[in-house]
Amino acid sequence: MVEQRGADAPETEEALTRPRGAWLRRLAGPLLSVGMLCLALWALRSLASQVSYREVARYVHGLENHRIVLAVLLTAASYGVMTLYDWFGLASIGRKLPRAQVTLISFISYAFSNALGMALLISGSIRYRFYIQAGLSTAEVAKVVLYCTASFWLGLFALTGVTLLLVPVPPTVPLAGWRIPVAIVLTLIPVLWLAGSHVLRQPLRLWRWRVSWPSTSTAARQILTGAVDWGLAAWVLYLLMPNAVDTGFGHFMAIFVLAQIAGLVSHVPGGLGVFEAVMLAGFGATGNEGLEAPILGALAAYRLIYYFLPLCAATVVVLAREARGVAGKVPLAPWFTGLLPPFFAGLTLVSGAVLLFSGATSALPGRMEILRHVLPLPVLEFSHFFASMVGMLLLILARGLQRRLDAAYVLTLVLLLLGAVLSLLKGIDYEEATLLSLLALGLAPAHRLFYRRASLFSATFSVGWIIAILAVLGCAGWLVSFSYKHVEYSTNLWWEFSFYHGGAPRALRALVGATAVGMLFALANLIRPARPQLRLPGEEELARALPLIKHYSSAQAHLALMSDKTLLFDSESKAFIMYDVEGRSWVAMGDPVGEDEDARRELVWTFREQCERAGGWPLFYQVRPQDLDLYLEVGMNLLKIGEEARVKLDGFNLDGKSKKVLRNTINKLTRDGMRLEIVAADRVPALIPQLKTISDAWMRDKGVREKGFSLGTFDPAYLARTPMALVWKGEELVAFANLFLTDSKEEASVDLMRHLPDGTSGVMDFMFIELMQWARGEGYVWFNLGMAPFSGLQNRRTAPLWSRLGALVFGRGERFYNFRGLHKYKDKFDPEWEPRYLAVPAGIALPLVLANIASLISGGLSGMVRR
Template sequence: MKKMLQWIKEHVSYFKSIFIFSVVIIVFRELLSISKTISFEQLGNIFQDLALWKIVLMFLIGLVAVFPMIGYDVILNKILKQKPKKMFLIESSWMINTINNIAGFGGLVSIGLRSEFYGKEKDGKKVVQALSKILIFLMSGLSIYSLIAFFLVMFGHTNDYLQQYWIWLIGGGLYFPVVLIASLIRKDEYIGDIDNQTRAGLILTSFLEWTGVLGSFILIGLLMGVKLNPLQIIPLFIAASVIGIVSMIPGELGSFDIMMIVGLSALGINREVVIAWILLYRLFYYIVPFIIGIIFFIKNLSHSLNSRYSGIPRELSTELAHKFVVFLMYFSGIMIVLSATIPEAFSQLNWLKKLNPLSFHIITQLPAILLGFLLLIMGRGIAARVKRAYLPTIGLILITLVYTFIKDFSWGVIIFLSLLLVIIVFSKRELFREQLVYSWEMITVDGIIFLALTLLYIVIGVYNLPTFPHHKNRFISFFFFPSEKIWFSGFIGILLVTLFSYLFIRYLEGNRFKMGSLLDEDRVLSLLTKFGGNTDSQLIFLGDKEMYIYTDQNNEETVLLQFKTLNDKCIVMGDPSGKKEDFPAAVEQFINEADKWGYLPVFYEASEEVVMFLHEFGYDFIKMGEEAHVDLPNFTLSGKKMKSERAVMNRFTKENYRFEVLTPPFSKELMQELKQVSDEWLGSRKEKGFSLGFFSENYLQRGKIAVVKNQENQIVAFANIMPTYTKEEGTIDLMRYNKQAPSGVMDYLFISLFNYMNDEGFTYFNLGMAPLSNVGTSKKSFIQERIAYLVYEFGSRFYSFQGLRDYKEKYAADWVSRYTLYSRKSFIAYVMIALLIIDNAPIEKQKKMHGVRRILRNRYQR
C-alpha cells in the first residue's frame, strides 16, 4: 500500500494532466451537445423579435447570475489561509464555475479545478480537507429551494401536473438538513471542523447561486413577454434541476429540457415559446459566461506559459493575432466592396457568398461601400501597429455590430465581428507605434487594392449604362447592377471614403516626430576625440545629416550614428562611431526608437561586424562592394608591378612638383585657390553629399589638406585628409585637380600620402569602396546580389566600375566587404531608390531642403 501511495505521489503530475485533458474532452462534448439543441437560425429569428435593450439586459442577467459562485473560492482561500490577487481570484473562479456549469458531474469537476488552481502551494491533505467542506455544501442552495418548492406543491395553489414531482422535491430538500446536522455533529477534518462563519458563508453562497440560476430563467421569460406565475415555475424548475443533478448529466441536458418543455406546456405556455425560452436561457446563463471563462483561461494559461518560456509564447501569440486580424480586416473589406460591386456574382456563386464574412441581406449600397473601404483603412492603421488606430477600429466594429442587430440580424456576422473585436483587444500590445509614417511600401499595397476596387466599380457603372452593348454570356452577367441610382450612391460612398482616408491617414500621422537631432559640433567632437571614430565619422560635419547620440548608464555620450531620413527610411551612413563596446546597445536603442516612431533604419556601407549583429534583428543585407586597404608599413614601390608608379614619382620629382600637407586654420586666399581647383574639376557636374564630402569651407577647415604644387607654387591638385580619430586608419575625402595638372597627378598624390601617413604611424590607408566589386559572382549568391552583378557587368559602359577596381587594385593589399542592411518589411527596390536619391541628390537641392526644414521645423517635435 505504501509503495502504491509513493508511486501515486511520484506520478501526480501525470494524473493532473489526465484530469485536465478529461475536463477538456467533457466540455468539448457537452458544447457539441448544446450546439445540437441550439438552432442559430431560430435564435436569429428570436432576436429579431426582441428589442435591443432586452437582449442587453438578458446578457447582464446571465453575468450577474454567475457572479455569486465566486464566494466558494473566497471561502476556500480563507480556509487555506492564502491571499491570491483579487483579479486572479475573480478570473479563476469565473473560469472554474462556468466550466463546471457546462461539464456538470455534481460539482466534482469544479473541485478538481479548484485543487489545480489554488492547491499547488499547499499540503495535499489540507487541500482535500478544505475542498470536501466546499463540496458538501455545493447543493445546499438547491436543497433549500427544493423544500420551498415542496411546500408550494403540497400547500400552494399549483397545477395538478406538478403534484407528481413531490417525491423528487422532498428528496432534494432532505439533503440540506442532513448535511447541516452532519457538519455540526461530526468532528473529523473533512466534513466537521467548520466554524459557524464559514458554514453560513457556504450556505449563503449556494443559496445565492441557485437564486441566480432560477432568477435568470424567470427574468428571461418575463423579458420575452411570457405570461407566467413564478409560484408555478419554481417547483417545476427545481424538480427538473434535481433530476438532472441526480442523473449526473452534464449541464442537466436532456432530462431538464424535456421536463421543462412538457411541464411548461402543461402550464399553458406555447411549446415554441418554451423552446425559445430554453434556448435563450442556455445562451445567456451557460454559453456567454463560458466564453468569458475561456478568455480568462487563455489569459491565465498564456501567463503561465509565458513565465515558463521567457516571454516567447506571448510575443508569438500577439504577433500571430496581429497578423490574423490584419488579414481579416483586409479580406473582409475587399469582400464587402466586391459584394457591393458585383452583387450578381455573390448571388449566383455560393462559394463566393460563403467567403464574405459580413454578407448582409438588407444592407444598402452606400453603407456597404463605406464599411468595406473603412475596414481597409482601419486595417492599414492596425497593420502599421499605430496606437491611434485602436479606438477608431473598436468603434467601427461596434457600430457595425449595432447596425447588424438593428438592420439585418445575422449570427454569422455577429460571431465574426465579436471574434474580430476580441482579437483586436487581445493584440493591443502590438499597437505600440506613436505615429504612422506612410511608407512607399504601404502606399503601393493600399494603392493597388483601392485602385483595383475603384476601377472595377467604375467599369461596372460604365457597363451598366443604357448605351453600352451588353453581352449575354455567363461571366458578363455578373456585371449587371440593380439600378443606376444604387450604383451612384456607392460611387458617392467611394468619394466620401477617399476624403475620410486622407483625414484618417493625417490623424494617424499626428505631429510628425523626426528621429535624431540637428548637428551639435561640440558634442560630436567631444565624443569622437574621447572614444575615436572611423573613416566616415568626419562626414557628420557636412551638416547634411541628423545625428543620434547614445548615452550609457553613467549618462555619458559614447556612440554616434549619422543618418538622413527619406520617407520612412532612416539611412545610416557607415558604422557607428565612438566606444565600440557600446555599439550593440546603441544600435539596438536606435532601432527600437525608430520602430516606436514608425521608421525603418537602413544601414549603408556597413561592415561585417554590424551585419552579424543586425541579422539577429531580422535584417537582410546585400553586398554593395569592397573597400581597398593599403598596408602602409609594408607598402613599397619596388618590384616589377610598381614600375609605372616609380616612373610617375620620378617624373614629378624631376619637374619640381611638390607634395605638402597643410594644417588648419587656412587663409581665405588658400580657400579661394582650392575653390578654383574644385570648380574646374567639377565642371558642369553638381556636388553630391551624404556618403561623399563636398566643397565646404567649414568642413575643410576641420582637417589637414594634402596638396600638389607645380613649379610656380600653384596648387594643381588637393585632397582633404579626413580625421578618423584613431591612429589605425587613414583616408581622404575630396580629390580634386585642375586642367593644368599633368597626367598621373593622383598617383603622385596617393603615393605621397601613403608615405606621409606611414610616417605618422597609421597602420593602413583606406582607398574607399569599389562599388559592386565581387558582388553576386557566385551562383549561390542572393538574387539581389545577382542582379547587382548584372549592373556591374553591363553598367561599366556608363560608369567604370571595373576601371575603379583596377585602379585601386594597384595599391590594395586587402579588400574589405561593405554591405547595405535593410528590414525585411522593406521592399528592396524602394531601399535602393532611397539610397539612389539620397546619395546622388545635388547638394544645392539638399541645402534647399534644409532651408525648408528650418522654416518648418517648429511644426515638428524633436
C-alpha cells in the first residue's frame, strides 16, 4: 500500500501555485520582448509601406563583391576584438587559461548572443558553465562576466556620447531635442568610471552591492576595447549602405548607436525589427526618402554578414574540432563536450527559423525557371509545404536536444537531411541545404552526447522558449505579409498552383502547415497523462530502494528508510531520488542513489522536468563534489552550504598529545563498566520501549522537538530497519544510535543519537570512539560524522555575497543553532572535511528556498524558531 501524505504537509498543486505573482514576474520579460517585437514589425511595415520584397532582394544580390569581402574582414576583426573581453577579464583576476580554449569559448558565446540576443543570459551562461569546468570559482566567473559586460556597455556609452556631442541629430528624429543632455550623461559614465579608478581607492557602495574600482589602465582598456568593437560593427554596416545615402560617417554613427541602444533596451532577441525600424526612421528623417528598399537591403545584408556568418563560422569550428575528436587526433576536454548539446540545440533552432523564413518568401525567378523544366509542379508544391513543417519541427526538437534526448537526436538528424532535400526541390536553395547538411554532418557522430531515453513529450518548455517559438512563427507570418502585400487576397488564392504566380499561395499554405504542427504538438502535451500526486513510500517501494541503498557509496542514502520523503525511481529501478516539497521548493535529499551513472544522470533531468511542469523549483541538498557535473549539465548553480566530516578509519587512533583527553575519557568509562553493543535490525523492535524512555528524557532535557528530512526521528518503524548501537553502563542502557552501514564497506555512519541526560559525562565521545574502532575492525573505510552547516565558507572581501553571509551565520548564529560548537566537536576526531553543496536553478528567490529547506528539516515553520 502507498501511504497518503499527512494533512500538515503542503498540498502539491496548491502549494506550488500559491505565489501567483511569481508567474506574472516570469511572464513580464518575455511578454515585453514580444510586445516590442510586434511594435517594431508594425513600425517597419508603416515605414516601408511602398517597398516590395523584390526590391530589397534585388539590392542584396546587387552588392559589389569588394564591399562584401571588406565587410566580412571587418566582421572578423570585430569578433577578434570581442575575444579581448575575455582575455582582459581573466587577466584582471590573475587567471590564465589556454589561448585556444578562451578564444573558442568567447567566439561561440558572442556568435550565439549576437545572433539570438539576451547577451548577458546566453554568453554569461556559456562562460559560467565552461569556466567552472576549467577550474575557476563561481566568484571568479562572475568577475569575468561582469568585466565583459561592463566593457561592452562602457564602450557603447563612450562611443554614443561622444558621437552625439559632435554630430547634430536631424530635428525630425524622435527625442532629437534631448541630444545634448543624453550625450552628456552617456559620456559622463565612462569618464566617471575612469576618474574613479584613478582617484578613489575605496569600493563604491550601491545599495547592497559593493563595486571595487579597477586600475586606471584596466578601466581605460575596458572603454577602448568596447569602443573599438562598436566602431568596427558600425563600419561593417556603413560599407553596405547604398551610395545614395550620403550623410557622412558621423551622422551614420549617431543613428547607428541610437538604433543599437534601442535594440538592446527592447530585449528583443538580436534587436530584430527594433534596430531596423530605428535605422529606417533615422535615415528617412535625413532626406533619404525613396531609399527605403536599399536601406532595408543593406540591413538584411548586415544581418547575414555580421550575425549569421559568424554563427556559421562557429559551427564549422566546433564541427571540425568534434570531427578531429571522433578521429582520435584531438582528445575532447569535458568543457568542450559539455558545450556541444546546447550548441547543436541553438543551431537547430536557427535552422528551423531559416526554413520558416524561406517558406514565407518567394524563390528567385531564375531558379524557378530551371525547376519548371525538370520538376513536376506537385513536387514543388509539396516540397515547399513540408519544408516549413520541418522547420517548425526543428524549433520543437531544439528543446529536446538541449535536454539531451536520444529521440530528439535521431529525429533532428532525419529532419535536417529531409529539409536539405526539400530546400533544393522547392527553389534550389542550396544555401539552406548546405547549412542543414553541415549541421547534420556535425550532429551525426555526437550520438553519445544525447543519452537520455525519455519521451519527447517529457521535455518541458519554459515560458521564454515557447515565446521564442511563437516569435519566430510571428516573424514568418510578417514576412508573408510583407513579401506579398501587393497581392490581393481572396479565398481562391489558397487553391492556386503555379510556377510563376504561386508564390503567395505557397507561402500561405506553408505558414498554415507550420502552425498546425505547432498546435498539434501543444495539444499532445496538454493531453499527456497527468503528473501523479506525491505519495510517501510504502513497504514495497522501500524494498525496491533497499538494495540500492546498501550498495551505494554514501551511507546517508539510508535516510530514504525514514519513509517521510517521496521516492522517484528511474524506469528500470537502477537509481532513485528522495525528495519532499515545501512551498514551491522541491528539495531532493542528497545525490541520486544508485551505482548506474546513466540512470542517475537521467533522474536529475527527470526530476527537474517534473518540477518545471508543476511550476516548482528543483533543489538538491547536500550534494557531493564528485557529482557536481550532474547539476552543471542541467544548467543549475552550486552554492557551498557547509562541510561533512569523514574519518579515514585505517589511520584513526587515540595516540598523541592531541587525543589525550579523549583517551583518558574512554579509559575511565571502560573501567566504570561502560561497553558498546551492536544489535541487528531484527532485534530492535523488542528494545523500542527502553529506547523511547531514553529519547523522551533527552528531548525534555534539551527542550527540542523532533526534526526530519535530513535528520532521523524517533519512529519505531524507521528504527527497526537499521542496526542499533547500544551503550550500556553495567546492566543499564544509557545511550543508543541507529547505524547506517553499506554492504560495500565504503562508509559507516549514525543518524538518531540519544542518551540519558543524567548519564555519565562523555558518553557520546565513548560511543563515537567505540563505533569507529568497531567499524575499522569490520573493514569499513570511512566513518561519517555528518555535516557542519556553513563550515568552510569565506568572509573575505573578494568572496561572493553568499559565502560571506554563510560565514557570518557560522560565526554569529549561535542564537539559532550551535554551528561553531558542532564543527568544533566533530573536529576533535581529526576528520577530513569535504564540501557539500546546494544545487539550485538560476533566478530563484534564494532566501525563500533556504526558508523552505529549514522548514522541512525543522518539521514546519514553528520548528524553525525553536532549537
